Amino acid sequence: MATVPKKSRAAVLVDYNHPAEIQEIDILDPEPGAIIAQVEASTVCGTDVHIFHGKMSEHSGLTLFSRVPLVMGHEIVGRIVELGTGRTKDAADQSLEEGDRIVWAYPWCGKCYYCTIALQPTLCPNVRMYGWGSVREKPYLTGGFAEYVYVKPECHVVKVPDGVDSKVAASATCAFRTVIHNFERFGGLGIQDNVVILGCGPVGLYALALSVVCGAGQVIMVGTPKRRLDLARKWGASHVIDIEEIKDPGERKEMIRKLTDGRGPDVVIECAGPSQAFVQGLDILRSGGRYLVIGQTDPSPISIQARHINLEMKEIVGAVSAAVRHFYKAMQFLKNCRDRFNFMEMLTNTYSLEQVNEALKSMEELKEIKPVILPNQ
Ligand SMILES: [Zn+2]
Ligand SMILES: [Zn+2]
Missing domain, CATH: 3.40.50.720 (NAD(P)-binding Rossmann-like Domain)
Structure with a gap:
């Protein structure tokens, strides 16, 4: 089993409109069905810029809103470093093992009217979105601008196919x-x-x-x-x-x-x-x-x-957001159409964790199409 450290460095947005700062956050042991993943790549979304400026906060009128202090980043590819008991397969029935690269859908509750009767889980009022939630609440690490991330048991995951670059896969996990x-x-x-x-x-x-x-x-x-x-x-x-x-x-x-x-x-x-x-x-x-x-x-x-x-x-x-079948189709499209489209051309610069603020600024000023954060480099 890979050795998982007790703490992860993370770029924490302590308050809106203030530069994110590097902090060390506890990595919890995975509960049954959860996954600890090392972040391979996180890409910056336009929504991260809005979150930074507090436009998605409780004052925005949104039903689901961001809460500081938080770790931004919801376009994430992780590499599994520890699997909680009982998590053996992804949503497409492929076996999951340490070292596999994964993407995952938000943890819809699976119990409410939207999840069960309407079959519109992206409207679930009980969801906790990655890159939006307070770093003070368990499981703490739910944003991509960090070395490690905690994938909750409720998150359906799919493997990133071989031959698809992690940076490209990350860029597809929100937009595509x-x-x-x-x-x-x-x-x-x-x-x-x-x-x-x-x-x-x-x-x-x-x-x-x-x-x-x-x-x-x-x-x-x-x-x-x-x-x-x-x-x-x-x-x-x-x-x-x-x-x-x-x-x-x-x-x-x-x-x-x-x-x-x-x-x-x-x-x-x-x-x-x-x-x-x-x-x-x-x-x-x-x-x-x-x-x-x-x-x-x-x-x-x-x-x-x-x-x-x-x-x-x-x-x-x-339609808003996506369920796991859309993640799966996105990953398959990236694999099957990689000769038709050079998806890498959408990715511009790469940034370290310390450079998150620069990456956000660059995104905001439209200098880049998709900045990439590589927290472990
Ligand atoms: Zn629900
Ligand atoms: Zn997004």
């Missing part, structure tokens, strides 16, 4: 599994659907990769900065529109209409974030088209004409 959940709820794409994707961050880029593989006709990517749009082109975007160059939403709509036979796209996928992007997406969509909303976190109220939904038959769907 959410995209897969959204596509599932949306019902997928029709072959040759013309698609517009708003937002070219990791969520938008993964939505692009999936759209291309699902047989979309044209995929038009709208976003900024140029570096991300260049990657979108490489990954199969038929056209890109830089919102820094074409600032007028009316002009962008006209460009898209011309590219889609004057009707507008069959499908719009919103991966941008600001509520105004939602309004613009609804406006661009053709009558009878379908609208997939993935990126909205903006609390600002907006005004729309609800008659779009019946008189123009526009359909609107979205």
Whole structure:
């Protein structure tokens, strides 16, 4: 058995808007079914930046909110160093052993109305999300910006397939599994659907990769900065529109209409974030088209004409987070499509645990697509 230390170094956010500081946190012995994993890689999500600024705190109006002091990081690949008794297989029935690399879904309670009757566990009110919870509460280590992490017995895990880089796998554990959940709820794409994707961050880029593989006709990517749009082109975007160059939403709509036979796209996928992007997406969509909303976190109220939904038959769907089957599909996609897309191109710099604050800043300033934290290097 690998020797597991008693303490783990972790970058702790003691208070919002203050730099995270390195602290030593206790590593508990795993209870039955739990797993102690050494963090192979954690990637930084846009949500980490929001958490840093307190936008996900108890004052945000969210039902589930962040609580300081906390260890951020919810896009994690861990290597098993200790298995609690009874944990022998992953969710896909593959045997689990020390040394295996894993990803895991949040610990839904499995007992509430959403978990059992509605079968919508990502709405479970009793969940404790990784990267959000107080480091003062057991099992303490529930964030990826640390050397070690405690995987709770309620977390369904899947192994990372051989040949998939840990950094790439980490980057898929929030953005991509959410995209897969959204596509599932949306019902997928029709072959040759013309698609517009708003937002070219990791969520938008993964939505692009999936759209291309699902047989979309044209995929038009709208976003900024140029570096991300260049990657979108490489990954199969038929056209890109830089919102820094074409600032007028009316002009962008006209460009898209011309590219889609004057009707507008069959499908719009919103991966941008600001509520105004939602309004613009609804406006661009053709009558009878379908609208997939993935990126909205903006609390600002907006005004729309609800008659779009019946008189123009526009359909609107979205989904939050993901269940373990979406993690599994994400991992399989990364393995099966690794020759089609160089996922490593989305990952920019790597950072040590001491450099977490730098990585967050770089993410916030859009200097990078996906910074990677390597806590054990
Ligand atoms: Zn539940
Ligand atoms: Zn995230």
